[in-house]
Amino acid sequence: MPQKTPNPIDIHVGSRVRMRRMLVGMSQEALGAQLGLTFQQVQKYEKGSNRIGASRLYQIAQTLNVPVDYFYDGLATNGQRSASGFSDTPAADFSLDFLSTAEGVALTAAFSSIEDADVRKRVLDLVKVLARTPSSQQ
Numbered sequence: 001m002p003q004k005t006p007n008p009i010d011i012h013v014g015s016r017v018r019m020r021r022m023l024v025g026m027s028q029e030a031l032g033a034q035l036g037l038t039f040q041q042v043q044k045y046e047k048g049s050n051r052i053g054a055s056r057l058y059q060i061a062q063t064l065n066v067p068v069d070y071f072y073d074g075l076a077t078n079g080q081r082s083a084s085g086f087s088d089t090p091a092a093d094f095s096l097d098f099l100s101t102a103e104g105v106a107l108t109a110a111f112s113s114i115e116d117a118d119v120r121k122r123v124l125d126l127v128k129v130l131a132r133t134p135s136s137q138q
Helices: 008-023 028-035 039-047 054-064 068-072 090-099 102-112 117-132
Strands: none
Touching: 008 039, 008 054, 008 068, 008 102, 028 039, 028 054, 054 068, 090 102
């Protein structure tokens, strides 16, 4: 039997669940326990392979302390990502994808915890220089 392809909206909502869960430092196991689910069920929600029902999404929103519409942020009416705050380039999609990874969450959290604005600017300048450096020169 052919495997059904997940709906792009389910993938988007699931990735937002994953991003928020990681931002608050919660494991799939911990979220599952609070929802009465296994971590495998949470994993399927996050991948978009299982659709999240309205009542479950409300429960997830309460657990992760966000409004339900948080999970739809960045989603245009046609099911594609909107450009809210980002350009219409592949880099915008990459930015959203990166922010839903463990590294993206860790980097964002660490950067956000830098209180000195001048230090944040220097770190940003450093990252920009490193991004221009070819990987073969490392």
